[in-house]
Amino acid sequence: MSGVRIVVVDDHPVVRDGVRGMLDGQPDLHVVAEAADGDEAVAQVARHAPDLVLMDLRMPGSDGVAAIRTLARDHPGVRVLVLTTYDEDQDILRAVEAGAVGYLLKDTPREELFRAVRAAARGESVLAPAVTARLLGRLRTRVPDAPSERELEVLALVARGLTNRAVARSLAISEATVKTHLVHVFGKLGVDDRTAAVTVALERGLLTLDRPRP
Structure with missing residues (x-):
């Protein structure tokens, strides 16, 4: 199967169905599996070896950030693009630091989502404009401290x-x-x-x- 192979991770079945329907409508985007939490996401990646994981963050059980860390460690070739409703600074930073290549909000227009998925699959960083503004604002205002x-x-x-x-x-x-x-x-x-x-x-x-x- 040519194109981008994708695992969709979200604890809401209706959301997964909607995202799958949008992505599968594109000739080069293929959803190969779904998962309802972080642990299932890791298992599906091991089973299907996708190019990209479209990851929600806050889910019952193992959350998205924990799954991103595991995937970055065990499957470094698989890109993770966050798709969530949460735009709080802490969520954004935790996801990016864990290894996500991008961070989108669920109100992203579908054409922008398609472009972001393709770019993330190539390893490019993809951030929603609102997320970029929050990250830059935080970096500019945080008090400098010693490197970890x-x-x-x-x-x-x-x-x-x-x-x-x-x-x-x-x-x-x-x-x-x-x-x-x-x-x-x-x-x-x-x-x-x-x-x-x-x-x-x-x-x-x-x-x-x-x-x-x-």
Whole structure:
């Protein structure tokens, strides 16, 4: 089967039916399975090896964020695009940090949804305009703090010349998560690029060329 193979995850059967109907109406988009919670989503991905998971966040049992983390670890080639009604900062950040390549709201017009699904399947980042505005606003207003141990691990590998893909492979995380960690490091160090981040971290003693300080 050519085209994008998709697993739809939502705890509401009516929503799953509606999304399946829309996606299957496109010649290059194919829903191969559905799931009602995070655990079932992981099982369906293992069974069907899709290109993309369209993931709701808040569901009974295992939620979407937990499933995204598991998929990023165990099935790094599978992209996850969040489709939810929730646009709170905490939900957005948790999903992106867990490894989602995109975040859409359920009021997204169908043509935009189709474009987003295709882009996410190619590994491109896809964010609803309202979500982008909230993320940027949060990053601009948050008080800078020290980079976390994980962020410094990422930066240490960057300092050795590794690409985002190589960093992701080394730490068993997604490329989207690597990008998120770097964005956070840039904000905390007050810089705009990788080279400046490495330089400032070295100057502050947060990083050595071998490894981040414990």
